[in-house]
Amino acid sequence: MAIATKTPKVGEGETPAPATKGARTRAAILDRAVDLATVEGLEGLTIGRLATDLGMSKSGLFAHFGSKQELQLATVAAAGERFRSEVIEPALEATDGGPRLRAMAEHYFDYLETFPGGCFWGATASEYDDRPGPVRDAIAASMNLWIAELERQAKVAGVADPDRYAFELYAVVMGANSRFRLSGDRKVFGLARAALARLEVELPS
Amino acid sequence: MAIATKTPKVGEGETPAPATKGARTRAAILDRAVDLATVEGLEGLTIGRLATDLGMSKSGLFAHFGSKQELQLATVAAAGERFRSEVIEPALEATDGGPRLRAMAEHYFDYLETFPGGCFWGATASEYDDRPGPVRDAIAASMNLWIAELERQAKVAGVADPDRYAFELYAVVMGANSRFRLSGDRKVFGLARAALARLEVELPS
Helix, strand or coil, X not given: CCCCCCCCCCCCCCCCCCCCHHHHHHHHXXXXXXXXXXXXXXXXXXXXXXXXXXXXCHHHHHHHCCCHHHHHHHHHHHHHHHHHHHHHHHHCCCCCCHHHHHHHHXXXXXXXXXXXXXXXXXXXXXXXXXXXXXXXXXXXXXXXXXHHHXXXXXXXXXXXXXXXXXXXXXXXHHHHHHHHHHHCCCHHHHHHHHHHHHHHHCCCC | CCCCCCCCCCCCCCXXXXXXXXXXXXXXXXXXXXXXXXXXXXXXXXXXXXXXXXXXXXXXXXXXXXXHHHHHHHHHHHHHHHHHHHHHHHHCCCCCCHHHHHHHHHHHHHHHCCCCCCCHHHHHHHHHXXXXXXXXXXXXXXXXXXXXXXXXXXXXXXXXXXXXXXXXXXXXXXXXXXXXXXXXXXXXXXXXXXXXXXHHHCCCC
């Protein structure tokens, strides 16, 4: 997950259209892999399973990803890219600090709708927290980057304990995702927004 | 998860010692099943896998649980029992309302230490949120009971919007569990306690 840390120029930070047919195919495969992982888990994401889902041959997929682990790592990277383009980049329009924090939280709620199974990180973090290895490390690194960005913005906003603030904002939005996934009740997003409003009141004006 | 909703008499609500050898064996099996599910997931909890882990015969386990689903449902019930005895019951010593909420959160942090893989509900909720059926329903029902109890106590404490308060407390303690599982950094419990202290300030005195 590449986190943009400054105000972008127009077009900067946008994903360039993949140049070749192979790259476009790879991007489409990974988009589907990210979605599948939110429903069935990342451990169940084998080359065979994905080939069946996409109606591709296993050998065709092997040409893009040499192993299950390579596919999983590419999927985590693609999920980071989706997070960047759906949560981080649209929020760059808001001023650093409090407005940026609010924008990231709102874009996070929109971004949840892009998955069939809720937040990729919510689905895979608990799946991998007891599976040491490169996939777990990649998931942890992406989540750390996001929390670091929340913390940086809380600091800009003048919060005395930006690490606590960042954790709390993270916990509220991820908690809304997990409650919604299990209860199916959208009411939780209203509760989460009320919790975020309470966090905002805390910001020095 | 049976949630006690009144001040108990001495001994009330305590788990009675299982009366028969069969019942004791079943309780020991389920205790291990709960632990295993936090590390490997509940879907991986087959009778064969558990038999290997316990050094028991598959037929011996079949005598206790006739199917994988029966085993999974019994495991969810046993996890509810552990939650009740580790989080709900010890907190009954605290006065209803604010002190009870604080006590439940603190006991939740202690209860996390009883698992090899962190909170059972954190591990299984995201695993099952896209698997409709009785196991998902049982997990959702247990979590709903807990949140309802948090909400009830927030109401007793005089909070104007107890549902938002309950959600926020839930999000903070579950968020601490998931951050700790992935980062291994105990610092997050300090952040969560600071967040809880901030929630407490909000309580009418």
